Amino acid sequence: NLAAAFNTVAVSDDANPAAGNFDGSGYSYSAQALASAGVTPGASIGAFTWPSTAAGQPSTVTAQGQVIAQGGSGSSLAFLLAGTSSLQTGTVTVTYTDGTTSAGTVTAPDWYNNAAAPGSTLVVTTPHWNRPAGSTLPADHQVSLYASSVPLTAGKTIAYVTLPTNSGLHFFATA
Numbered sequence: 001n002l003a004a005a006f007n008t009v010a011v012s013d014d015a016n017p018a019a020g021n022f023d024g025s026g027y028s029y030s031a032q033a034l035a036s037a038g039v040t041p042g043a044s045i046g047a048f049t050w051p052s053t054a055a056g057q058p059s060t061v062t063a064q065g066q067v068i069a070q071g072g073s074g075s076s077l078a079f080l081l082a083g084t085s086s087l088q089t090g091t092v093t094v095t096y097t098d099g100t101t102s103a104g105t106v107t108a109p110d111w112y113n114n115a116a117a118p119g120s121t122l123v124v125t126t127p128h129w130n131r132p133a134g135s136t137l138p139a140d141h142q143v144s145l146y147a148s149s150v151p152l153t154a155g156k157t158i159a160y161v162t163l164p165t166n167s168g169l170h171f172f173a174t175a
Contacts, residue, residue, distance in 0.1 A: 002174055003051060005066045006058035010170065017130035019056035022111070022170065023084040026132025029111075029143060031055035033126035039145075045123060047175035048080040048147070063090060063169040065162065070094075070174060073157045078149040080123060080173040083108035087117055090164025096156040104150025108169050111143045120146045145172065 012020030012028040020028025039045055042052040053059040061068075070077070077094060088108045095101050107119030116122040125144040131137060152158065163171065 001070070002061060002068050002171060003053075005061045005068055006051065006053065007064075008060045008062045008170060009056060009058055010060040010172070011053075011055045012130045013055040014130060016056060018132065020130055022060070024167075027135070027137075028130045029126060030128055030130045033128045034124075037124045037126050039124055039126075045080065045145075045173075046147070047078060048123075048173040050080075051172060059172065061163065061171040063163040063166050063171065065165040068161050068163065068174075070158045070161050073155070074152055075154070076149040076151050077158065077161065078147055078175045079106055079171050080145060080147055080175070081106065081108045081169060081171050082111040082143075082145055084111060084168050084170065086110055086168065088166055088168040089119070090166040090169050092150045092164060093162040094150065094152060095159050095162070096153065097159045098156065100153065100156065102151065102153050106148040106150060106164075106169070107146075108148060109144070109146055111145070112141070114142050114144045116146060120148045123147050
């Protein structure tokens with residue numbers, strides 16, 4: 001499942017920001033800022049469930065083509081995600097239990113920009129982030145999470161999804 005593939009520490013405690021490195025440069029979501037926006041381990045965020053991991057532990061999948069077990073059916077598969085370094089996109093391939101596949105593009109705006117882009121929805125914005133020691137960027141900069149979805153083939157059940165290979169795409173949850 002997605003949680004088993006977590007490979008990046010996206011969230012750090014304000015008392016230990018060095019434990020997080022969401023963007024590859026030492027910046028991360030603040031656990032306290034997320035909590036102030038209603039995002040706590042295991043919390044429901046609309047249709048999504050936020051990862052149950054503690055601050056300082058891997059809580060997101062940085063996309064490297066991972067194959068993720070995923071059940072369910074419906075009209076679309078949604079992802080809670082964010083991009084780093086700029087707007088990020090990638091193709092998610094859905095494989096169904098009958099062996100057929102479909103594909104769709106997910107769009108993840110930069111967590112730093114706090115604005116949705118076509119193909120995405122802004123889900124939550126936090127009041128601040130955590131910075132590495134010596135950072136000259138503002139401590140109170142807001143950062144965001146987004147949702148993006150891919151269409152599913154009607155009447156089929158998902159077996160697994162294959163994530164894109166794009167280190168700027170980060171996946172937190174599916175719905």
